[in-house]
Amino acid sequence: MKKFATVDPEHFLWQTNLGIRSEVKDKEDLESLQKRFNHTEGLHIYQRMKGCEWNDETDEIKSWRQSSYDGEDFLALDTKTWTWTAAKPQAFPMKHTLDHDQAFMTYLKFYHTEICVQNLKKYVNFGRDVLMRTDLPKVFLLQKTPSSPVSCFATGFYPSSATLFWRKDGKDLHENVVHGEVLPNPDGTFQMTVDLNVEVTAEVEGKYECVFQLSGVKEDLVTKLERRSILSNASDEDNVKVIVGTTLAVAAVILAIIVIVVVAIRHKNKEANYDPAADEDGT
Structure with missing residues (x-):
């Protein structure tokens, strides 16, 4: 201006x-x-x-x-x-x-x-x-628990004239889908979400995809639904459980080794102090 x-x-x-x-x-x-x-x-x-x-x-x-x-x-x-x-x-x-x-x-x-x-x-x-500036977003798949809807989250795009939707086998989905509002980010870009209520199993992987379209950009930004791509609180909890379980198992092994070593040392000391004459006279 x-x-x-x-x-x-x-x-x-x-x-x-x-x-x-x-x-x-x-x-x-x-x-x-x-x-x-x-x-x-x-x-x-x-x-x-x-x-x-x-x-x-x-x-x-x-x-x-x-x-x-x-x-x-x-x-x-x-x-x-x-x-x-x-x-x-x-x-x-x-x-x-x-x-x-x-x-x-x-x-x-x-x-x-x-x-x-x-x-x-x-x-x-x-x-x-x-x-006429256009910024493509970063897209993430989020899920609170394995039974929660899968949320497709796009953030950092500009302008705000964008659409985000789920597609299955190439067809747009309208059922079991909840669209969120376009919200502003502190840096002047925008974010939005669309939730899909589906159980993520091996059978459905690859069939669903989240599609982002931005005004002024011809190509769609497509993110396929795969379990390994989902960021989840439940996954973090599972990782913590694995780490804790592994740590406890290692600690148990170390403790067992320590016990064996202590018993071996005591047994060796006992042999070193053994007096054959004492056994012979019954004392």
Whole structure:
């Protein structure tokens, strides 16, 4: 954006002036809405949102413009019919006025079909290095216990527009599958999980696979379900049991050797102190 500001400073000046004018208009609208809702005191919020979406492959354009009062829908523009929709009774007077304001409607059509899209293309072009960045994740198979669902965990991917799902014999699975939400990581990347409720046996190994797909990347990231690939608390516990059992066995062998050595030493000492005459006279 710093580079953009240097190349096209007039654009940022225009946006700044637009924001100043919008602030004045929003205050006027908020005061008007407070009267219509009969709100004489307290904190109230008026919000307006406008935007557009451009598909660079099909050149299809979608746009929207809507407003809300105290967090609830108030008024929206249908950009297909170019008419206003009132979500509250208090919005009908404003809808009636806007529907008959042909000059303003002409400006809205020009803005949503031309200006908004031109700005969007500018932003994409100048921010391409950041906006078009793609980072593939690290994928892990996790399982708490042998009877727990197998969780496919993908972390470190960017952008957030990704899908993660289980597949069996090449077909997407929808049953016994639970999808988690896309969550942010502290470093700005994202993570997500998808759980599969299945008993991991030798018969099912290799038949199931976790598939990760990232927007902008053609190839899928596939992780096959194999017992040796699963990270599990139960596996750690089993390893601890094996280590403890081995340690105890070694300790028992060492103890037995020590006992044998002690007995041998005592027996040797006893032979060294043996007096044949004492045995002969019966003492």
